[in-house]
Amino acid sequence: MATKAAAPAPDSPPPGRPQATRRGPRTRQELLDAAERVVLRDGPSASMNAIATEAGITKPILYRHFGDKAGLYVALADRHIETLLARLQEALTRPATRQERTRAAIDAWLRLVEGNPALYRFLVHRGQAEEPEVRDRVAMFQRRLGNALAVGIAAELDLPEDQWPRAQAWAHGIVGMVQAAGDWWLDEQPFGREDLTRHLTDLIDGAYARA
Amino acid sequence: MATKAAAPAPDSPPPGRPQATRRGPRTRQELLDAAERVVLRDGPSASMNAIATEAGITKPILYRHFGDKAGLYVALADRHIETLLARLQEALTRPATRQERTRAAIDAWLRLVEGNPALYRFLVHRGQAEEPEVRDRVAMFQRRLGNALAVGIAAELDLPEDQWPRAQAWAHGIVGMVQAAGDWWLDEQPFGREDLTRHLTDLIDGAYARA
DNA sequence: GACAGAAGTTACCGCCGGTAACACACTAGC
DNA sequence: GCTAGTGTGTTACCGGCGGTAACTTCTGTC
CATH class of the missing domain: 1.10.10.60 (Homeodomain-like)
Structure with missing residues (x-):
């Protein structure tokens, strides 16, 4: 609560008072x-x-x-989470084959992992911090991702409403899968990003095919 | 290093000196x-x-x-990790159908999640603690699990050695999948444990079938 | 009985997250 | 020009943390 209430994000200095103070x-x-x-x-x-x-x-x-520290961390995470979510959403709704959509989403994720490991660890491995506030807040990102994916899966498989929980289970599982595989790959780097993308896409696509 | 070196785990008081001290x-x-x-x-x-x-x-x-604190946390984790790993290993090598083995392993995991959420969170969500020592140490459990599963997958699919990295990618991904799905399920509890076990088994089994 | 050594204590260090109280710049109104 | 008010910044502190040094028992052995 203290997070958003603290300051409504004055994105740009109000033009009425252009350069208030020197030390600014x-x-x-x-x-x-x-x-x-x-x-x-x-x-x-x-x-x-x-x-x-x-x-x-x-x-x-x-x-x-x-x-407090939690507020800062949440603000820090929010800067990137929205754009990342948008990028994944785009990949997941791209007009293409299902396999290509899956591939594109995983690729977008792994590009972040590869491109900025430190940022990735901060976003995904929860700013860790002991207080549950931070943990919960940053973990929420993973939840949103899973929920968005769940909608996609339900649509993809044309599931009736009473089967939505199943899509959710799959979605949250898949999010964790890509994240864990990315973690492992980031540490070991046994092959290139494209290979990992392909392997994970194969896995998910195989599951889809049988669903 | 300070972990094991500190004390070689005197599991039981040496019988030579049965009741050393009163305040003990x-x-x-x-x-x-x-x-x-x-x-x-x-x-x-x-x-x-x-x-x-x-x-x-x-x-x-x-x-x-x-x-130090890291040492204590590692000791704390080690008490349970070995037994859990053994239980999973048993499930994965059980003489049964591949699907049944998958089901049994997931079930064993989810039973821990359901039976003792606090312990589960401690083991899996890394004692969190800021120092990387603790994080790495406890995260290693997840790695060992993934590596063990990778061996199982490679055997299951009869993969040639040059395809082992693929099995590893799958394995670490699947570990993360079950963990993330378990996390989500623990919070939301939208259905019973058996249902989640079935959904995840279906997903993995579908992927297997296409591999 | 003297003694080595483990078990246990008190008291401290530096650092952390977080806050209170105060100092300075600038603007607005009279 | 003086005051009041507001936002920006500071110093100095609080309790509690992880971790350690130095000292005090207590115990078993020769």
């Missing part, structure tokens, strides 16, 4: 940039002090902007 | 029991002080036994 109020965006730099460098255990220093300010300002 | 040196087992009680009650954010208090001692003793 840092925009939320700038703070998030700095936070992201630190988190991607130090991992999710980055301290609020370190982030504040990176942003050239001190702790209390961070707290005024984001409420 | 707590056995490693007793300490782990207390730690488990606290962790399952308070979640993985349980403090070392709380654990020590629960065990009726003070912090430094814990540190003498386990080195």
